[in-house]
Structures are given as C-alpha cells and as structure tokens.
Amino acid sequence: MFPASQPLLEVQGLCKTYTQGRWWQRQFQVNALENVNLILKVGGTLALVGESGSGKTTLAMCLVGLEEPDSGDIRFQGMSLLDPRRKERAAVHAEMQLIFQASAGALSPRMSAAEIIEEPLRIRGLCGRKERGERVLEAMEQVGLPTSWKNRRPHQMSGGQRQRLAIARALALRPKLLLLDEALTGLDLSIQGQITNLLLDLQTRHGLSYLYISHNLELVAHIADEIAVIHQGRIVEQANPYELFSHPRHPRSQALIASVTASRSALAAHGGT
Amino acid sequence: MRYLGHRLVQSLFLLLGVSVLSFIFVDLAPGSFFDEMRLNPQISSETVAKLRKQYGMDQPLPVRYMRWLKSTLKGELGFSFAYDAPVAPLLRSRARNTLLLTGSATLLGWLIALPLGILSAEKRKGWVDRTGTITTSVMLATPDLLLALGLLLFAARTRWLPVGGMSALDSGGQGVWQQTRSTAVHLVGPVVVLVLGSLPILMRHTRAAMIEALDSPYVRAARAHGVRRWRILFRHALPAAINPLVTLFGLSLGSLLSASLLIEVVMSWPGLGPLLLEAILARDLYVVIGAVMFASLFLVCGTLLGDLLLFVADPRIRTDELV
Amino acid sequence: MNRQALTSLSPVFNPTDQPAESLLRVRDLTARYRLEDQEFTALDRVSFDIAPGEIVGVLGESGCGKTTTALSLLRLLPDTARVTCGSVRFRGRDLLSLDESQLREVRGAEIAIIFQDSGVLNPVMRVGTLVSEVLRAHQECSARQAREEVEAFFAAIGLGESARIYEAYPHQLSGGQCQRIAIAQALICKPRLVIADEPTASLDANTASDILGFVKRLKESSDTSFLFISHDPATLATIADRILVMYAGQIVEDGPLDEVYSRPLHPYTQALLQCAPQPMATKFSARGKRMLPCIPGNPPDPLEELRGCSFSDRCADRMKVCDSQKPGQIETSVCRSVRCLKYEDR
Numbered sequence A: 001m002f003p004a005s006q007p008l009l010e011v012q013g014l015c016k017t018y019t020q021g022r023w024w025q026r027q028f029q030v031n032a033l034e035n036v037n038l039i040l041k042v043g044g045t046l047a048l049v050g051e052s053g054s055g056k057t058t059l060a061m062c063l064v065g066l067e068e069p070d071s072g073d074i075r076f077q078g079m080s081l082l083d084p085r086r087k088e089r090a091a092v093h094a095e096m097q098l099i100f101q102a103s104a105g106a107l108s109p110r111m112s113a114a115e116i117i118e119e120p121l122r123i124r125g126l127c128g129r130k131e132r133g134e135r136v137l138e139a140m141e142q143v144g145l146p147t148s149w150k151n152r153r154p155h156q157m158s159g160g161q162r163q164r165l166a167i168a169r170a171l172a173l174r175p176k177l178l179l180l181d182e183a184l185t186g187l188d189l190s191i192q193g194q195i196t197n198l199l200l201d202l203q204t205r206h207g208l209s210y211l212y213i214s215h216n217l218e219l220v221a222h223i224a225d226e227i228a229v230i231h232q233g234r235i236v237e238q239a240n241p242y243e244l245f246s247h248p249r250h251p252r253s254q255a256l257i258a259s260v261t262a263s264r265s266a267l268a269a270h271g272g273t
Numbered sequence B: 001m002r003y004l005g006h007r008l009v010q011s012l013f014l015l016l017g018v019s020v021l022s023f024i025f026v027d028l029a030p031g032s033f034f035d036e037m038r039l040n041p042q043i044s045s046e047t048v049a050k051l052r053k054q055y056g057m058d059q060p061l062p063v064r065y066m067r068w069l070k071s072t073l074k075g076e077l078g079f080s081f082a083y084d085a086p087v088a089p090l091l092r093s094r095a096r097n098t099l100l101l102t103g104s105a106t107l108l109g110w111l112i113a114l115p116l117g118i119l120s121a122e123k124r125k126g127w128v129d130r131t132g133t134i135t136t137s138v139m140l141a142t143p144d145l146l147l148a149l150g151l152l153l154f155a156a157r158t159r160w161l162p163v164g165g166m167s168a169l170d171s172g173g174q175g176v177w178q179q180t181r182s183t184a185v186h187l188v189g190p191v192v193v194l195v196l197g198s199l200p201i202l203m204r205h206t207r208a209a210m211i212e213a214l215d216s217p218y219v220r221a222a223r224a225h226g227v228r229r230w231r232i233l234f235r236h237a238l239p240a241a242i243n244p245l246v247t248l249f250g251l252s253l254g255s256l257l258s259a260s261l262l263i264e265v266v267m268s269w270p271g272l273g274p275l276l277l278e279a280i281l282a283r284d285l286y287v288v289i290g291a292v293m294f295a296s297l298f299l300v301c302g303t304l305l306g307d308l309l310l311f312v313a314d315p316r317i318r319t320d321e322l323v
Numbered sequence C: 001m002n003r004q005a006l007t008s009l010s011p012v013f014n015p016t017d018q019p020a021e022s023l024l025r026v027r028d029l030t031a032r033y034r035l036e037d038q039e040f041t042a043l044d045r046v047s048f049d050i051a052p053g054e055i056v057g058v059l060g061e062s063g064c065g066k067t068t069t070a071l072s073l074l075r076l077l078p079d080t081a082r083v084t085c086g087s088v089r090f091r092g093r094d095l096l097s098l099d100e101s102q103l104r105e106v107r108g109a110e111i112a113i114i115f116q117d118s119g120v121l122n123p124v125m126r127v128g129t130l131v132s133e134v135l136r137a138h139q140e141c142s143a144r145q146a147r148e149e150v151e152a153f154f155a156a157i158g159l160g161e162s163a164r165i166y167e168a169y170p171h172q173l174s175g176g177q178c179q180r181i182a183i184a185q186a187l188i189c190k191p192r193l194v195i196a197d198e199p200t201a202s203l204d205a206n207t208a209s210d211i212l213g214f215v216k217r218l219k220e221s222s223d224t225s226f227l228f229i230s231h232d233p234a235t236l237a238t239i240a241d242r243i244l245v246m247y248a249g250q251i252v253e254d255g256p257l258d259e260v261y262s263r264p265l266h267p268y269t270q271a272l273l274q275c276a277p278q279p280m281a282t283k284f285s286a287r288g289k290r291m292l293p294c295i296p297g298n299p300p301d302p303l304e305e306l307r308g309c310s311f312s313d314r315c316a317d318r319m320k321v322c323d324s325q326k327p328g329q330i331e332t333s334v335c336r337s338v339r340c341l342k343y344e345d346r
Helices: A056-064 A087-093 A113-124 A130-141 A147-151 A159-171 A189-206 A217-221 A241-246 A250-267 B002-028 B036-039 B043-056 B062-074 B087-121 B125-139 B143-158 B176-216 B217-224 B227-253 B261-266 B273-280 B285-313 C003-008 C066-073 C102-104 C127-138 C143-156 C161-165 C175-187 C205-221 C234-240 C259-263 C267-275
Strands: A009-020 A028-038 A045-049 A072-076 A096-099 A175-183 A210-216 A225-232 A234-239 C024-036 C038-050 C055-059 C081-090 C111-114 C194-198 C223-231 C242-247 C251-256 C330-333 C334-336
Touching: A028 A045, A028 A056, A028 A234, A045 A217, A045 B176, A045 C038, A056 A175, A056 C251, A072 B261, A087 A096, A087 A113, A087 A234, A087 B043, A113 A130, A113 A147, A113 A159, A113 B062, A130 A147, A130 A159, A130 B062, A130 B176, A130 C038, A159 A189, A175 C334, A189 A210, A217 A225, A217 A241, A225 A241, A225 A250, A234 A250, A234 B125, A234 B273, A241 A250, A250 C205, A250 C234, B002 B062, B002 B285, B036 C205, B062 B285, B087 B176, B087 B227, B087 B261, B087 B273, B087 B285, B125 B176, B143 B176, B143 B261, B176 B227, B176 B261, B217 B227, B217 C111, B227 B285, B227 C127, B273 B285, B273 C102, C024 C066, C024 C111, C038 C081, C055 C234, C055 C267, C066 C081, C066 C111, C066 C127, C066 C223, C111 C175, C127 C143, C127 C161, C127 C175, C127 C251, C143 C161, C143 C175, C175 C194, C175 C205, C223 C234, C223 C267, C234 C259, C242 C267
Parallel strands: A045 A210, A045 A225, A096 A175, A175 A210, C055 C223, C055 C242, C111 C194, C194 C223
Antiparallel strands: A009 A028, A009 A072, A225 A234, C024 C038, C024 C081, C242 C251, C251 C334, C330 C334
C-alpha cells in the first residue's frame, strides 16, 4: 500500500531539447523543457498552465513515455519512470492514463464504445473476457454514459459525450493518475461544467489524482489544488489558486490573470452574474 | 544540395546492386548461348569450346562480372553474341525508338487525364464524371494485350493505320519530311494502346486528389470571398492537389523504358521490347543485363526527378522556419 | 494602430442610404440537412435584423445552427444542405434569389465571412496573394497596386514587417498571425457586413483580446456591421450591441446586450450565463475546489422529431405544456423577443 504522505508523482530537473530544421538546413536548438520540478500528491490536482509553445505538451509526452527527456528524473510512487527495464515501466504506465483534447481524433471511428473502452484491458491482458465486459459497463456508468450506447460509434456522439468516452477508456485500467492535456478545451461551456463536475466526483470517490494541462487559467482554477505556470520550458510560479489570483508574483502569471479578469469583468459589467 | 548528393550516391549503389543481381539471375537460368550451336552436328565441339573461351564464358562468375564492369565503364556495356557487336550502341538505337513511343504516350496521357480529372472532380455526378467513371472502369478491366490485338485487327480491316512496324517498307530513300510523317502514322497505333492503358489510373488519381482539395476549408473560404471559379480551380485547388500527382508523374517518367515492352513486341515496334525478348530466348547475356540496367537507370532518375519536383511544388516541404 | 488607418478601412458611406433602414433583414430562414436517407431541420424560422454599424452577437453552443445561419446567408451550404424557405434581404435585394455570378460579386465585397477553421488559408499559396486576390476579384487594379494596398492593410491590423509576411506561407506564421490574415481577407474590400464565425475560439487570451479590440475600434470608426458568432458570453460582452441566443436551430432570445445579460428571459440563456466561469479572487476561498454550474443533459438529437419545446428536457422552469406545445416568438418589449411558453399569455 502506497503511503499517502509521499508524493504520487515527482518530476525532478527534467530537461528536453529539440533540434529544429531539416537536415539540409541550418539547425538550431529549442529548449522545450528546462529544469522542470513538480510534485503531485495522492488525491490532489495539479494544474499546469501556459501559452501554446510553453512546453506543456512536451511534459505530458515525457510523463507517459511517448518522449524521452534528455536529463532529469520522473518518479511515480517512488519508482523512476526512466528505468530502462521495459516490463516495470509498462506496469507503471498502466497506472497513469492520458486524455487528449481532440478526443474525436483519439478515438478510432471503426470501433464501438465498448470496444474502445475494452481495448487497453485487452492489450495488457489484465483480465478475462467476462471481467472485461463488466469493467466496460462499470466505466460507462461512472462517466454517465448510458450503457445502451455500448455499440455506438464516436462519430454518433457529441463532443462532450466523446470526451466522456475517452475518460471511461482511461478509467477502465483503474489508474491512480489521470493526465488531462487540454481535455476540456473546445467543449461547450455547459458541457465543460458537466465534465469538470464528473472529474471532481470521480476524484472524491476513487481518490484519483489529476495533472491538468491547459492554457485556460480560469477553468483549472476551479479544480486545482496547485497551479504551476510554465513559460518557455520553465516553471515560473507555483501556488494555490487563491494566492495566485490575489498575489501573482511573476510577470507571466500576472499577464495571464490580467487577460482573464479583463474579459470576466466585461461580462460582469454587462450584468452577467 | 546535400540531399541531391545523398540521393546520387544512393542511386549508384542501387544500380550496382541491380547489376550484380541480374548477373547472378541470368547466369542461374539454364542454358547458354552456345547450346544451340552444340546441338548442331556440323559445328565441332572444339569450335564451340574455342568460341566459349573467346567470349570468356569459361571464366568464373566474379571474373566475368569484373570484365563486364570494366567494359561498362568504357561505355560498351559488354558484348552481344548474337549481333557480334558491343551492347551499348545496340541498346541506344532501340531505346531511342522506345522513348519516342512512351514519351508521346505519357505526354498525351497526362494531357488528357488532367483536364478530364479536374472537370469530373469539379462537377461530381455531372455527365463528364459519369461517362468518365464508366469508361475508365472498362479500360482498367481490359488487358493491354487485348487492346493491342484489337487495334491490329482494326488496322488490318480498315487499312487506316499501318499494321505494326515503325516505318513503311519502302521508306528507305524518302526525304526527312516523308519519313517523319510515316513514323508519325505508325506511332498512332501503339500510342493509342498505351494511352488507353494508363489513362484510367491517371484520371482517377487526378480526380481523387482534386476532390480532396475542392472539399477543403480553404477552397470553401475562397468561394466565400468571391474568387472566380477558374482561379479557384487552377490556382487554389490544383496546386494543393498536386502532391500525389507529382509522385505519380515521377513514376511515369521512371517507367518510360519499361512500360511498353509488351506492346512493342505485339505491334512490331523496333524498340527495346523485341530486342530484349530475342536476347532472353537466345541467352544473349550481356544484352539482357544491359537492357535491365538501362531500365533501372531510368527508374532511378524518374523517381529522383519526381522527388525534386515535389520539393519545388510544395512549399511545405521546401520551407520550414517561422517568419 | 491609429484612427486614421482605421478610417481608411471603412466602406464608403453612400449618402442616399437611409440610416434607419436595416442593412440585413432575415425572415423565416429555414434550412434542412440530408444525412444518408434522413432529413433534419438545422434552422427553424430564423428571423433577425442587422442595422448599419451594429454588432450583433450570436450566442449558442455546438450544433445550435449558428454556423449554418452564417453559411446560408451567402448560400455557401454544402451539397447536402438546402434552404427550404425564408428571405434574406440585404440592402433591399433578396440574396436567395440571385444567380451565381451576382452572388459572387456580393461575397467578399459586400458581405464577408471570417471562418473559424484553422485551415482556411491555402497551404501552398503565399498569404499576401491570398489577400490580394480577394481585392482583385472585385476591383480592377494591377498586381502592384493590389500588393501595396494589402501591405498597408497588414500594417493597419498589426501585422508588422508587411513585406516579409506578404511572401510567407501559412505554415510559417503563428496562429494569431494566421487569424489576422483571415480577417484581412474578409475586410480588404471593405464590406458592409462581416460575419465572424468564432474567430477567437482557438486563440490564446492575449491574441484574442487584441483581435476583439480591433473589431471594436473598427466598428467605432466606420459603419461596418458585424454578425459575431461565439459560444462564449464573455467574448460577446466586450463587443456586441445586441445578442441573439440560439438553441437547436431556433433563436430563443433576442435583445440588447445589457438587457439580455442582466435580465435573461429564456431559461437557456439564464443557465448558459451561469455556466461562464466566475470572476476570480473575489469569489475564491482559500480552500479551493468547487463544483461548476452546468446544464444537465444534452442538446436534442436533430433527427428526432420533438412535439414540444426543444429545451424542455433540460429546463429548470419546465411546465407541463412545454412537452406538447412548441413556443412561438413573443415580443416582450420594443426590441426584445423570446421564444418560451412562460411568456405566452403576458
């Protein structure tokens, strides 16, 4: 049993550099991540906020193993994810699931909802056929999709429903950590609220931890315990939402908050509650 | 520039590899040029042995390969037993004829396929599209051989076209203009067959690429801005659709020497086809290898040209840096 | 960006135009889509007016018909859709009865669309050409004149280094720059009406506020009208004069911005405005996470025929009659209307 006092996920000194330019052109280095340090506690939510190109997605890719960082360490439940031994890494990655933004692109249009949710279970060979079917129904119920939609395909669902399906797929493996890379961006406002509440509910019931990556500061402010602001590959400020909004210290955080408050105050000025 | 250098070196290695493989395969094939001579009781076995030694056929394979390589570098590409002459000049004159045929056919094919493909993509389910789809399906299903034989039959019956060959029998003493006209008339038959064979593929590819471009958001936006129809078609849709077509064009170029071999044999066009067939049947080793090398060279150059054209045509491949 | 530059962007004001006359009058616009062998109604009797120099915001969520409305006005619907009835009168002419070549002259020059899609710029053409060809499609001018005008325009909308940007390809520009090019394409011929379909949806906050600022200044210094489509109430709060709220292909509420936002009449509008994330700091407690307001359920499946109000299954003020009767458009005051049975007998 993993002690709750220890951090679930620890990122230490992570660095990643890309080289840009085709091989017949002059090359130049891009520092995607520079000395990134993060800590996520069990049952908590850490939000990573930054503009496009700040390195957020690179970090997500490194965490799930889709990219190899150049240096630094990532420890999940005390164990290093950069361990070259593949078997252990695979087992650990099952505990960490990633949900993308454009779920329409992340869900195969040829598979039905049940097949999509079942796929990770099948690949990892974690349980027999009967149990897989049960877990599929369980996951669908958890995310609020009617079980009668087992055979529907993604294109027959709306954006919000597809995102629920993506979450159900992630939940089928009973992970400890969910990585949400702009998972709510692009959804209608009313649906954003629905999915956010779903995520909060799942967190309370199952003790899930979230690493939420976004460029939308006000959205994450509702669900995060801590917000880390990332800019050009560096974490420039990290604080809880209340502190960040009332006393932002770094110019980048101040700029982000300023644009948020500007639009919101316009709304308030015209009488929107 | 570095890219070009890389590709050239790659191609060289490829050609060397092809030459080695063809050498081995031709050698592995049973029989040799001298077998027929041996069967002839009038030629003594010593003569055969002497001939063999003269042509170096008694040497082991690697030695023969090295000798052939040296001869290639000299520009001769080996020696033909049947014609008793170096291979290269033989191939050159025949290749010229083949290129005349395939060059015209490729040009004509593309000139017809492009507009037809564009028009059928623009007015989907219009009459151009429907007739085009039906005819191309029929043409795809018909084998080249059948088309060739059909055309020969037609020529024989109606006498509108010559029945094969490249020039009339009595064309020896005629002037340049007469000879050119005669060749052109003889070209019609084989070119028609080749064009009918390649047209369906070209047209369908063009149509598919154009449909994708015409359905794209940027073409819709251009229509919304009031850009005229022709400009949208040729300045917006076609350049965006050109990618797969350029690659296809490269392949067309690459197969210039090899696409027509069968047709040439059937319609008696004096190109590489009949030469190659004779040489294979007679086991005239070096002619076969020479022809194969020629065709490979064209293929390699064609695909390289295709890639270079792609580089020129698509700015996304060409430029990378952010402004 | 100075005022002078902005005035140069405005359309020439024709003194014979009566200022009170609506620029655009849409009445009972209905559009149907064909999906395999079924047909469904995407727009149901949509009616609204736009006056010269007015910014009308269309607020609604995905699938409500806002993009379909925009496309129908210029008859740019795909082959699977068609306008079945209604009229669109633009400066006195019915756009739905024009033939293709007359329509082509209107598109881009008098009414222009700024699309939402990120792929609206042709990837194999230089962005400068993309803008100048719109100019040359509607006006007689040489290539060089067009280029000069386009470069001046680039400078006016905040694209520095106009000459370099003119020669660039879309993949070499950032998202914000591409969106400005799309705006340039729409505005270069100084149209009277600009339809903007979620132009800031995919942009980050800073670029978005830049563009909204530009739209506002343009409206103040010229007579250009906008039909601004968005799913975000806050975006519209900064620039719109009037709001149309759309749900399931119908306009469910129509009125001035201040009134609709401070006293929303339709239950959907009320719920939607609640969903917008709250202004910060003042409402936050140091303890953190809270549930967000949302509208339970999903928008109706367009293929299903509904007998009653399309919002009834999600409505907080649902009445018995809502399931069996469709609400008509009710004028609650001079410039406000709402489509809800609650206001039927007033």
